[in-house]
Amino acid sequence: MELSKAVNSSTTIKKEKKYSPLRELLKNWKKQKNALWASLFILLLITVAIIGPFIAPYDPYKPDYNAMLQGPGIDHIAGTDEYGRDIFSRLLFGARISLTVSFLSVFLGAIGGTILGLLSGYFGGWLDRLIMRSSDVMFAFPDILLAIAIVAILGPGLTNVVIAVSIFSIPSFARLVRSSTLEAKETVFVEAAKSMGASHFRIMFQHILPETLGSLIVFISMRIGTAILAASSLSFLGLGASPETPDWGAMLSLGRDYLGTSTHVVMMPGIAIFLTVLAFNIVGDGLRDVLDPKTKNE
C-alpha cells in the first residue's frame, strides 16, 4: 500500500511539457535580450518599408526652396536637405529601397549558393572541383570590388546593384553550405539512411539540408547587413541609386558637401544605415547562439 503510493509519487512528479523544436527555439530566443530588441526593430523597419509611403509627412521628391537645409525641428523632425526635401520622409522611402535591395540580393545569392554548395558537397568529384575552382576565381576579387566591377560593366542603377551584390554573395554561400554539407554527410544518421537505401534526393533534402539551415540562417542575417553596407557604398560612389532617389547611400553622398554647415544631412542617413546594419548583426549573433550547436551552452 505504502509502496505503491510511493512509486506513484515518484513517477508522476511532474507532467513535463511536450518538447517541440519551435517552442524550444522561441524559448531560447526570448533569452537573447539584445537580439529580441534588434528583431523588433527590424520588424518595425519592415513595417515602415511597407507602409512608409502612406505615413510619410512629405513627398520625398518634392523640393521646397523655402526650407533648404533646415535643422531638425517641429516641421521637419529630421530636417531638410539642400533642396528643402524632408529628410525623414526620404528616410522612410529609403528603408524600402535598402531592405528590398538587400533582401533580394541576399536571397538570390543564398539560393544560388545553397544549391551549388549542396551539390558540390554531396556529390564531390569533378562537380565539386568545378564549382569550388570557380568560386576560387570569384574569391580572387575582393567583395565590394567585384560589385564595383559588375556595376562598371552593367552601368549604375539599383537593379544592377542587386545583381552585383547577389553575384558576389554566391561563392560565400556556396562555401558555407558545402562545408556544412560535408559535415552532415559524415554523420551516422546519413550513413544510416544510405544503408536503408534512401535516394540521393531524400538524403539531401530530408537529412542534409536541415542540418545546414542553422548556419545558413545566421549567415543570411549577417549577410543582409553586409549587403546594405555594400549597396549604400555603391550609391555613395555614384554607382548605385541615382542622386535624386531617396536611397540612404545616395543621400549621404549628396549631403557630404554640406557636412560643415548642416551636419544633420549626413548624420541622419548614416544613423539609419548604422542602426539597420547593427540590428541585423545583433540578430545574427543571437541566432548563432540559438541555432549553432557549437556555441550552445556558452
Place this chain on the structure above:
Amino acid sequence: MEKLLQVEKLETQFTKDKQKIKILHGVNFHIHQGEVLGLVGESGSGKSITSLSIMKLFKGTSGEINSGRILFNGDEDLINKSETEMRKIRGKQIAMIFQEPMTSLNPVMKIGEQLLEPIRLHLGLEEKKAKEHAVSILKKVGIPRAEEIMNEFPHQLSGGMRQRIMIAMAISCNPQLLIADEPSTALDVTIQAQILDLMKQLQQKEKMSVLLITHDLGVVAEMCERVVVMYAGRVVEEADVFDLFESPKHPYTKGLIASVPKLGQKKEKLDSIKGNVPNPSELPKGCKFAPRCNDVMPICYEQEPPELNLENARSCSCWLYKEERGGIRV
C-alpha cells in the same frame, strides 16, 4: 596505514541557465598512503567531478564547491587554499592524467616543451638538468628514442604513446597522489594492457597513491586495492576490492557486477539493471537508485539512506542494512 587524502561531505554544483545543479551530494572517501583506490561509476555518477573538485580545476566552467572538506596530508584542507596555493600543489603533490590522450596535449607545442613546464616550475631545475630529467622520465615510462621525441609534436605519436607522455608529465615531479581519470578507456585493448601495466609498475616503484577513476570493473579488479562505488553524485559503497567482488552489498553494485559479461561465463541471459541512468537535474526523492532497485522498500522512496559502516572496514548506503528498518541480508 596513514590517510593521504580524506574527502568529507563534498558537495559540488554547476550552474546552467542560471539554475544550480548539484552534481556531488556529500561524497566521503579516503585514500591511504601508497594505495590504489578505484572510483567506479557510470556516466553522470560524478566520479570525474570528484577528481576535478580535489584539484579545484573549475576555471572556465561554472563548477564550484559548496561545502565539505578535502584533507590532504593530514590537516591541510584544500578547500580553504587559495588559487596560488593550489597551483603549488597541482602537478607537484597531486598530478592528473585524463581520458583523451589525443586532445590532452597541446597540438602546437613540442613534447619536450610541454614536459619541461612542470619540471621547471616545480623542481626549479636549470635548463640542462631539467632536460636530462625529462629524458630520464620519458625512458622510465617506456618511450623509445626519448631524445628525439622531445622535439616532436603530439600528432606524430600514437594514442598509446601520448598517454605515456601524459603519465611522464604527471610523475615528473614525484607527486604523492596521482589521479587517473579513465586513463585507458580511449585506448585499444592491447595498448590498454600496456598502459595499465606501466601504471602498476610505476605506482609500486614510486610508492605513489593512485586514485583510479573508471567505469570498467575489469580495470578495477586488475588494478585497485580498495573500491568506492558512486551513483548519482553519492558514494553508495566502499570496500576492499576482494570483498566487493566476492560479496557486493549495495543492490547497485550487485547489479553492476552481474551485468558485465565475463569471459568463460556460460549464461544465456545477462542480469541487467532495469531503467536508465538518471539525469542529475531530475533525481528522484529518497534513495536515488530506488526506481531501478530490485530490493526496493517503501522507505527508499521517502528518505535517503545514511552511510552505514559494516564489518571489514566497509560501508554501504542502503536501507537494507539498517536493522530497525527490517534489513535482512548482511
Place this chain on the structure above:
Amino acid sequence: MLKSYRAKGFFRKGLLTVLQYIIKRIFEMIPILFIVSILIFFFTHLIPGDPARLVAGKDATFEEVATIREELGLDKPIWEQYVTYMGNLFQGDLGTSLKTGLPIMDMFVDRFMPSIYLTLFSMVWALVIGLLIGTLSAVFKNKWPDYLGMVSAVSGISLPGFWLGLILIQIFSVQLGWFPTGGADGWKSYVLPSLTLGAGIMSMLARFTRSSLLETLKADFIRTGRAKGLKESIVIPKHALRNSLIPVVTIAGLQFGFLLGGSVVVETVFSFPGMGRLLIDSISFRDYPVIQAELLLFSIEFIMVNLVVDILYSYLNPKIRYTA
C-alpha cells in the same frame, strides 16, 4: 653529439616541407591568375560605350574614330587583343589611359605605394587592437571588458566606412584641425583614412579572436596545463592564444580583401591619391584599360596575401608543417 644532429635533421625536414608547400601553392595560383586575367579582360570589354569614340571626342568624324580604333588595336578580334595585351603585360606594359593618354604604369607609380601604406597601416592597427580586444573579452568573459569590447566590435562592423570617414573629418580635421582633410602628404594624412579603413576589420578580428579563444579554452590540453600548476598568465598566452591564432590568421587574410575593397570607398572620402580613387574616376570615364589594369592588380594583391596567409598558417600549425 649525435642526438643534436638528429634534432636538426628534423628541423630541416620541417623547413623543406614548408618550401614544398609554398611551391605547391604558387603552382596552384597560376591557373587562377590566368583565368582571372581572361575574365577581367573580357568583362571590361563588355563595358558599354565605344572607347574609340571616347578618345576621339564627341565632335570627331566617323573616319577619325575609325583611325583611332585601328591605332588602339580595337578592330582586331578580341582573342588577338587579349594575346597582345598579355604579351605587353609580361614586358611591364599595362597599356595607355584613354583619358590622359599616359602609360598606365606611370599613373600607377605615384599611387601604388600610398595605397599599400594605407592598407598596411590599417591592417596593422586592426590586428593589434583586434587581437587585444578579442583576448581581453575572452579572458573576462561576461564581465565589463567583454561587454565593452563586444559592443564596440558589433558597432564597428555595422558602421558604414564612408560615414565614419566623414564624421572623423568633421571632428578631427574641420573642428579640431589636427589632421588634414585629404591628400597623402606625411604621416598625418594617413591617420584618419587608416582609422576608417581598419575599423571594420578590427571589429571582425576582435569578435573572431574572442570566439576562437573561448573555443580553445575549453580544450582538454588547457585543463592539462592548469593541472600542471601553470598560472593563467602562462596558460592563456602560451597554450591558448597560440592555438586560437591559427583560425584568426586565416580570417585576417580573407579580410584583407575587404580592406582592398574598402580602400576604394575610403580613398574617395578622403580624396586620397591612391589606386582606389583612380578606379572610381576611371569607371566614370569608362577608361577601361585603367579599370582592367586596376582589377588585375587588386586580384593579384589579394591572391598574394592569401598565399602569405597560407604559409603563415602552415607555419603556425605543426600538423601541416610536419606532414607531407
Place this chain on the structure above:
Amino acid sequence: MSKTLLKVTGLKKSFSIPAGMFEKKKLLKAVHDVSFMIPEGKTFSLVGESGCGKSTTGRLISRLIEPGDGEIWLDGEEISQKKEAQLKGMRKKVQMIFQDPYASLNPRMKVRDIVAEPLTIHTNLSRAERYKQVSEILEVVGLSDYHANRYAHEFSGGQRQRIGIARALIMKPKLIIADEPVSALDVSIQAQILNLLKELQAEFDLTYLFISHDLSVVEHISDHIGVMYLGTIVESGPKEVIFSNPQHPYTKALLSSIPIPDPKLRRERIILQGDLPSPVNPPAGCRFHTRCPVAMDICKGTEPPVKPGETAGHFVSCHLVE
C-alpha cells in the same frame, strides 16, 4: 546444417589518402582478403582493435562503400558488383545498427518518422499504416507509443539504441549488421541491449554480423568469431574454440589483455609490445610479426596461409600452426 545466409570471399578494400606534393597517393589497405560465412539464424562476430578493418568490412557488406575486390553472397545472390538501383532487394534484407545512438538518429525527426523511414523508402504504405507498424515494433523493443511522437534526443542512450534497433527491425530483415552497438552505453544498459538482441534473434530468426572490440561482449553473443588484425582475419572459428583453445598468438594476446572483473583472477598477462602498425604501411609477411612474441624468420617474408584447425570451422593464419 542450416543454410548459409552470407558468404564473403576474398573481400578487399583500399582507400587512397591525400599525400604531399611530389608524392604518389598513398593507399590505406583497410581490408585485405577477408573471407567468412554466416549460417542463417546465427551470429558471427568480427573482433579486433581500431584500424583492423572490422567496421569497413561491415560497411562493405552493407554496400555503404564500394567493394574493391572479392565476392559477397547474400541469400544466394552476389551483391558486390551491383549498382545501387539493383540493390533494392538487398537493402530490405540487410539493416544496420550503429555504435553511437546519439549520432545515428536524425535529431530533427520524430521517433516514429525515424523508425518508419525504411517503410517510407521501400513501400507505398499510407502514413497511418506505417505508424501502426511503428507502434507494433516499438513495443517489441520495449518502448511504447509514448516515445513515438517525440524527438530522439529526449531519451537516454539505451532508449535511443532501442529506437535504432526498432528501425532496423521494421523491414523484417534477414541480416542485421550491428557495428559496436553497445560500446557507447553504460555498463548497466549494455546488458539490457545485449539481452534484447538475443531475444529478438530467437523471435525473428535473425542473423547477426556483430562488430565489436570487446571480447567479453562478443563471447556472450556470438556463435562464430573472426579475429581481425590489420585488415585480415587471423583466426576464426566457433566461439568455444576461440576462447578455450586459441591458436593464433594475436588471439591469445588479445584474450590475455582483457581485464577480468574478478580480483582473484589477476594473472600474468601477455603484453604485446609496441603500437599497432599503420594500415598505410602494413608489415610484409605476416602482418602481426612486428609485435608477435613468437615470431620466426619466415614470418617476416611470407604471408601465412589460412589453415584449418582441429575443430570443424576453425581456421588459423599462422606459420606456427601445423
